[in-house]
Amino acid sequence: AQSVTQPDIHITVSEGASLELRCNYSYGATPYLFWYVQSPGQGLQLLLKYFSGDTLVQGIKGFEAEFKRSQSSFNLRKPSVHWSDAAEYFCAVVLNQAGTALIFGKGTTLSVSS
Amino acid sequence: GAVVSQHPSRVICKSGTSVKIECRSLDFQATTMFWYRQFPKQSLMLMATSNEGSKATYEQGVEKDKFLINHASLTLSTLTVTSAHPEDSSFYICSAIVGGGGADTQYFGPGTRLTVL
Secondary structure: OOEEEOOOOEEEEEOOOOEEEOOEEEOOOOOEEEEEEEOOOOOEEEEEEEOOOOOEEEOHHHOEEEEEHHHOEEEEEEOOOOHHHOEEEEEEEEOOOOOOOOEEOOOEEEEEEO | OOOEEEEOOEEEEOOOOOEEEEEEEOOOOOOEEEEEEEOOOOOEEEEEEEEOOOOOEEOOOOOOOOEEEEEEEOOEEEEEEOOOOHHHOEEEEEEEEEOOOOOOEEEEOOOEEEEEO
């Protein structure tokens, strides 16, 4: 069965430091891959997505993610974290067919220390 | 990006009453919308897939008679929690698909916090 694993439940990063959030998926083919961010009590905002092509994807708010087929990974990175980045981050996948719902990882909570 | 709204953002109701949550795509038409449920500190769990003009498809374990979904137009889907109980208290989030042919992107509403007393 298709699944998404985010190994880190909670990460704390100093403001200005770099960030990497891990995401691994389990699926026979390459699914479509997404990263969403959720602030407390809010809905989800799309940070970036990968469908095909260049494996390094740029997103909003200075985030990027790299798809590595050999590792079945889609890790999210940011070179310099801001205090406003503190939130819950979800990796998600969807089968490459129309009308299919997202499958989410359990999420990683990011805390930013000053 | 596409905008999805939900109303209300918060609702408190008494046990046994019914609550309706609306999900609207504001600047696009959505043939497919999804309803998710999120418990505190947990991920989103898909409840059902809502297709315009047809019956919703519910995930295993979701009671279709308790969580009524209506997708009457291309811009509106509603979720009605019938005879709500405290265990139905949760954060309900809808999403709508933009695109097609497999390269779908889901845009999410801001969510509705339901508290059943």
